Amino acid sequence: MGLFGFSQDLGIDLGTANTLVFLRNKGVILREPSVVAKNIQTGDIEAVGNDARNMIGRTPNYISVIRPMKDGVIADYDTTAQMMKYYIKQALRNRSSFASKPNVMVCVPSGITMVEERAVIDATKQAGAKEAFPIAEPFAAAIGAGLPVWEPTGSMVVDVGGGTTEVAIISLGGIVTSQSIRVAGDEMDDAIIQHVRKQYNLMIGERTAEEIKFEVGGAGKADVNQTMEIRGRDLLSGLPKTIEIHADEIVRALKDTVDSIVETVKNTLEKTPPELAADIMERGIVLTGGGALLKNLDRVISEETNMPVFIADEPLDCVAIGTGKSLEYIQHFKSQPNVATRPKTD
Numbered sequence: 403m404g405l406f407g408f409s410q411d412l413g414i415d416l417g418t419a420n421t422l423v424f425l426r427n428k429g430v431i432l433r434e435p436s437v438v439a440k441n442i443q444t445g446d447i448e449a450v451g452n453d454a455r456n457m458i459g460r461t462p463n464y465i466s467v468i469r470p471m472k473d474g475v476i477a478d479y480d481t482t483a484q485m486m487k488y489y490i491k492q493a494l495r496n497r498s499s500f501a502s503k504p505n506v507m508v509c510v511p512s513g514i515t516m517v518e519e520r521a522v523i524d525a526t527k528q529a530g531a532k533e534a535f536p537i538a539e540p541f542a543a544a545i546g547a548g549l550p551v552w553e554p555t556g557s558m559v560v561d562v563g564g565g566t567t568e569v570a571i572i573s574l575g576g577i578v579t580s581q582s583i584r585v586a587g588d589e590m591d592d593a594i595i596q597h598v599r600k601q602y603n604l605m606i607g608e609r610t611a612e613e614i615k616f617e618v619g620g621a622g623k624a625d626v627n628q629t630m631e632i633r634g635r636d637l638l639s640g641l642p643k644t645i646e647i648h649a650d651e652i653v654r655a656l657k658d659t660v661d662s663i664v665e666t667v668k669n670t671l672e673k674t675p676p677e678l679a680a681d682i683m684e685r686g687i688v689l690t691g692g693g694a695l696l697k698n699l700d701r702v703i704s705e706e707t708n709m710p711v712f713i714a715d716e717p718l719d720c721v722a723i724g725t726g727k728s729l730e731y732i733q734h735f736k737s738q739p740n741v742a743t744r745p746k747t748d
């Protein structure tokens with residue numbers, strides 16, 4: 403095994419909504435929400451991941467529940483580093499105490515600035531990595547979805563996460579063209595919160611909004627008869643209240659977000675060289691990320707682009723699998739600055 407061949411190396415999908423850890427030779431061993439609960443009086447971490455997520459909107463005032471990532475990038479540096487440290491420790495809890503620190507392949511949005519990328523690398527090292535290697539998220543997603551990224555053929559991936567939607571055309575181990583917008587699942591949840599507040603004077607939390615999205619949300623046309631009972635706080639009386647909402651109003655509330663995603667897919671296709679466009683016409687577009695599961699999103703993208711569209715198996719795991727598998731190709735990435743950059747040199 404070479405310098406990077408130690409089996410405790412990790413791939414991390416540091417996402418706005420979820421953080422996943424891939425342990426080399428094992429696979430994805432950890433999937434947790436990117437959420438941290440902190441005691442604001444002492445600065446101590448009270449809970450991380452699922453335990454912290456369950457506290458959202460339910461904490462006493464000395465506990466603050468933080469989502470340290472926003473729009474695919476670090477919004478709260480120290481909390482992100484603490485969260486990653488916790489996850490790296492958990493992922494490696496069975497290794498020998500003599501083992502050296504792991505190398506970590508960590509995904510970053512393709513539209514990230516140098517400063518934002520630097521923050522991810524530094525936070526990963528602060529969290530316990532020996533070296534941190536950034537990899538462009540859509541490239542990792544494509545590897546994780548099993549696309550033939552190394553072949554001389556065009557692959558197209560659309561990764562709809564919590565904070566960002568990334569669209570990329572890949573061929574011969576590199577990104578040919580890509581677009582990243584800071585519009586994805588979180589924006590859908592916001593749109594639902596706004597709609598319910600405007601339409602019903604009802605205040606709902608982000609977890610309720612997400613549940614509404616799962617249950618009755620969608621792209622294109624809704625199942626007209628589908629309804630859902632929701633609870634929130636009436637803004638006029640200040641009291642809890644239950645109302646019934648319909649799928650079609652939620653689909654309408656999500657339309658702007660869905661349109662932005664579709665527009666980005668179309669713009670990317672317009673910039674695609676003809677040979678690669680022909681490959682994609684034949685092989686189709688692959689959707690990854692949790693947002694790929696939004697009802698009918700695949701159908702709407704297919705109708706709008708006239709391309710076949712498929713949802714990857716395990717769309718939520720693709721980026722993590724891609725970061726993990728790409729640990730084998732570190733040497734390649736060093737010569738491909740558009741899919742990944744070098745480790746940070748101090």
Ligand SMILES: Nc1ncnc2c1ncn2[C@@H]1O[C@H](COP(=O)(O)OP(=O)(O)OP(=O)(O)O)[C@@H](O)[C@H]1O
Pocket residue numbers: 415416417418419420421473474562563564565566567586587588612615616690691692693694695696697717718721
């Ligand atoms: N069945 C579903 N229908 C609609 N949206 C879903 C579904 N399941 C998950 N999602 C959404 O997918 C998003 C999370 O996806 P994912 O874990 O791929 O994002 P992430 O990697 O954390 O974010 P990013 O890539 O932007 O940093 C959330 O907004 C979540 O609500």
